[in-house]
Amino acid sequence: MTHDQTLVKTLDFQLNIQSDNESLLEDATVESRWVYNETIRLAKQGVDWDEISDRVADDADLVKNTTQRIVAKALGAMENYHKYDGFGPPSHTKDGAYPLRANYEEGYNLTLCDDASVGFRISAKPYKHVNGVLEGDDAHLDILRAALTSDEWNIGTAEALFHDGTPELHVNVTNTEHTVRNKEDSRTVIGLDVNEGNVAVSALSADGVEDTLVIDFPEIKSERHRYFTMRKRVQNAAKPSMHDSLEGREERFVRDRLHKVSRHIVKWCQQFEKPCIVFEDLKEMRDSIDYGTRMNRRLHHLPFRALQYYTSYKAAFEGVPTAWIDPEYTSQRCPICGHTERGNRNKKRFKCQDCEHQDHSDRGASVNVAVKGIKKHQEWDVPALNSLPQVRKVRRQASGAVDAPTVTHDTDQGHQTDGVAGVSD
């Protein structure tokens, strides 16, 4: 329970394929599916697992080492089936693509180019390569550049796959200098609720809510709106190059702000005993469920994924673990009595229809995220919440400087909350 864990990151990139052979990569992912199916089929037949790899590799039209990686992954699926109840055996008759898993410097290679971009070469088939340049978030590219130029990170296996029709490469890297404390060995769980104009974080220990911090970043929202209008204008004037450079400027602005905000959050978290930061996992939800307009707004208008990502990797460098929970009902549940109802939340105010608890609604959501995190990953119980401490608010100025914290919320019981003055919508 107390073992520190190696810092492992998966870096996601889009593949800008320069050689004219995207179809080669597609073929390889279909071949990868065949390898997967064949492995599962042989395992079900009772063939010795140690023999499967060689048998499949003889017939697969892939680099041998790559075949071995895919076989190993398929056997992992079989192993999980044997280990856990409640799942059927993996299917060996599925069609379509399966990620092409490859070893670094065997099935794929990366090079740092003169212009600081990162080139890739994937051996899609024996002696047949797909070349090009990686594209993606700067945070990911930065780590990859560090890995290519220093011993701080080791580059491991990668998976080439198609995501919504776009070719991607997901690269695993391991940090050799930092370890992260096991998340199940935490004494404070910190829930994070990201919104278009602010982020709320609440720290919960076995004793209750230790503190809440709300960081406003209205300038991100207003800058994004300003750039949106400018882009529209040049679009109408049919100047695509100007449109692109505006997009780049907006992105850099937002990214820079989010880096500062995430640094602030991680620093704040470190004042607590054995912290673990919990995020809502919003990525699975896009197509699946209608979570209402608030969630849709968060999905489409907000760089919240970037803020979650920056926070998690800065935390990892400090040895602070992070965890993910299902976001359902986090904004509709009353943190005091647990009553859950749509319509509890009205802009920045939360009012429980049951126990009449009222609060800053983003704080409530962040408490709920932390509660879910405790239930999912900790052995200690969720504390009884009778009252919540005052919300501390800071506002980031356009310069990046932070105002002294201002208390905007005065309450002894957590029920008297008309003091939420100064909360901006």
Ligand SMILES: [Zn+2]
């Ligand atoms: Zn309530």
